[in-house]
Amino acid sequence: MRNKKMSSLMRGAWILSLGGLIAKILSAVYRVPFQNMVGDTGFYAYQQIYPLYGIGMTFALSGFPVYISKQVAQARDPFAQAEVTHRALVLMTGIGLVMFAALELGADLIAQAMADAGLAPIIRSVGLMFLTMPLLSAARGYFQGTFDMSKTAISQVVEQLLRVGVILLAAAIAVHRQWDPYKMASWAMTGAFVGGLGATLVILPAYRKKVKGQGTPRTSLSAYAKLLERFAKEGGSIALFAALLILLQLVDSFTVTRGLIAQGLAPAAARALKGVYDRGQPLVQLGLVVATALSTTLLPSLSRSVARGHWAAFQQTARQLIRFNFGLSLAAAAGLIALMPSVNRLLFGDTVLTGTLRMYTLCIILVALINAYNAVLQSLNRFRYTSYALGAGVVVKLVVNEWLTVHYGAFGAASGTVLSLLVITGLLYLQLPRNLQGLDPRRFNLRLMVVVGVMSEAVHQVAAHMPTVSRVDTLRVFVVCVPLGVLLFVVVGALCRLYTVREVLAIPYGRRFMKWWQHHFGKE
Template sequence: MSTKDSLIKGTLVLAIAAFIARFLGIFQRVPLQNMLGDNAMATYGIANSIYFLLLMIATAGIPVAISKLVSERIAVGKFAEAQRIYAAAIKFAIFAGLFMTTLLWFASDYYATNIAKDKDAVLAIRALAPALLFFPVIAIMRGYFQGRQQMMGNGISQIVEQIVRVIVSVGLASLLLFMGTTEQMAIAGATFGGVVGGVAALLVMLFYWRRLKKQDIKDQQPDISNEKNQEEIKAAKSLTYRKIYKMIFKISGPVILIAIAVPAINFIDSSTVISLLEGKLGYSSAEEMLGILQNRAQALAGLPIIFSIAISQSILPIISSAYAKKDQLVLNRQTSLALRMSILFSLPVILVLCIAAEPINVLLFKNTLGTSVIVYLTASTIFQVLMMTSGTILMGLGQFKRPMIHVSLGVILKVAGNFLLAPWLGIGGIILSTAISFSIVMILNLLYLKKTVSYTILGKKWIGTIVTSLLLIGVGYLITMFNQSMIQLSIERITYAVHSIILGPIIGILYLLFMIKFRVITENDIRHLPIRIQKVMQKVLRLINR
């Protein structure tokens, strides 16, 4: 399989899995928000924000380091060394999980009461804390599979994790409310679903790990746990854990700062929004606005970046391998492909969510509150998409210091932006500071990447892309006007469901047609898609270009 095919296949596997997992994550929030309301969901969001930040600090850099180190060694035939690196990382993950669980449990009271200004979050944070026992190990395993370019286990584990999380979270919260417990207990029950989901994900990863190990034995790959292939195993064992951890932390230290950019920004919002907006809106309204930002806008705005995450996970081992082999041609081609795919795959999702924001908002969350917040935050994710992909490519090239500096600057700008803009623009200032942060990091990443790799993103195709976007916004407006005048059912939520069902597919189909018509998507772009998709796309291409 060519590197281009590997990138496309890996991206599709991870993107499909991530879309399903993210959809399930939104599906989980819908009944919870309907049962508990936006204020209680702010408490739920605070617990998740601090949890995800600590999880990223504990693991973010290490899976990336494992993926890079493993892919580099597999590329030059040092399989036993790759296994030894993986074993060392697993041991670290177990220690990190124990430490972070303890830290989160005992720090929950101080953080919730004195920083987030929501003492009701203490129980929810503690209910979620044990998940940190499992997810560092899961993250390391996913990094190893990523380095081996085996994406199926990663994808299936994400789906299973979310299915179990949804069932347990919604079921336990419903049960606790039915039993007449406090709202705080119900929120804690909802967050505890993350713990059970973690156990399920770990079991899936262990299954795929055993299967991969059997395949390695069949392929006669050296195993550091037995006495075969003594020469290679001896060479691998000369790589002490001390040397391994030194290599891992040399990479992972900067990567932690790069990878926590988005969780850090969400954490900044969860920690400051109430205090910044309380004087302008009052405590209850400020808490409600935080709930809308976290559980409506951030949940939906997380959909467009799924492709960027999938592309980043797929491209890292490919870039690392090409860099280890000093193959500049592959580096140039794969970098251009990854950046172009990030735009082409994420843009239709952004357009659909922005154009259909109001009906989707009512369909999922009962009312139109926060529709503008959803639109503006989702639109800003175009910067986040390129920021994440370009940052990952730089890491694959061994360039960690610069993106680390860029992200640090972005986080500083985010904090400053919140305090400067929120008193003036309210929640709009919070969103604007996020957009500024992402865009600055994106620009700096792309400028620095240009020094090493000769890449193009869309080139002259930007014109067709912009024209397509403007046409779709116009079409979306006309369809919305038609829906509002012609389709009004007795139940408002069903009315908006019909509006969403009409708008979404039409915008998605027209995006594809316009992009082909304006030659933004060409036959060369679809040549490396899976065969079945490729055949369908070629028929569409021939039909449009007649």
């Protein structure tokens, strides 16, 4: 019976991970055709306000649903589960209404703080999505807490499909009717509300059916105040880490355009350059999808080891998680850096700010490490330390970003992001258990540098000897270099014994790879 339940939990975790992965890929990929359709200034107008949407989306997708699911899972019976969810829904409704009112009434002030009054209508469009956030958060949390992950996964995919559809439709109409960038971005941002509404219509019938007849609990204001405090401490910590890059992008929205103007650029030129700088965000998102897709399979094992008190297994799994995140993120970042001129030309049509985008790509490595360290620390219930580290990193970004932008342009802004992530990474590392900070007896880091060095140098040399005059040329570079890079990472990694047999077996299809390798190249 226990094995059957564990199998069900693991299957649910896979379903939820798959839904989240599809949603992330959709969220990253659509920006490439979108930027090509609306240009750098149109991309700027959309990306300036995107962090406000991103924070709300993170609350509705991961932060609050995860916290609510923990409370639901701990409830003693279906009636208690319904009570917990109802209280969370009431609280989230209050939060959603406050956020909606703040964006609708404060849009002009926020736009002025971003040095562009034309952004106000776009900010008001984003505010609408906070009306759908409460029910989505509560219902997703309820289903995750009762281990029915499919409802959350389906609603995530539906939400992103509808949102991306509205965004691309708005861009197409804007190009056809020659709308100005702000009108286009305002209509594109309504995709957040449409997507949230569609996801609500998907998940609401199932939720109402589950809680029907459970009654409505009466709760005092003091009880809601305590619940709000717990939401802020635990749910807020989970949500903020999930929105880490978005928070740093929000700082960019308030400082980069202003800094570029202070540097001497005309406002129109500064906005267009900020749009080019924002190309780094989908590249980092795609790199993180590659870097963390395999490592998510280890998270259930990590939590299970802590719950059962199996500390040796916990340490082993934690090391695997850190090594996978570091190895795959370094490979993804090195590959992007080696191919960046071609990446920039193929996806966006030119090679402007290639050096800046290379600097921004380093975020892939740091965020992957932060995610691994954070998973380890939160599985040990060290929420306070992780929140302090995140706060310190955001403060560093706030303090240095405009100064770096004024003196070094967009490259300075990218450097500010990397610096803030370095601070967070260092602080989290210092909080890890000492046995996870110790020496590296297998010299994993040295082996990894050799593997990634061989891979990136080979890819760079091949790309350098291929023509890149047109987008068709750069597509050929990708067709040759991407499979080459993957093949070299796998083969050289296997020859260097980068990962142990046990670590390889822990990843999807690892057993098949080991059988294939032993069949063709002999046993270890």
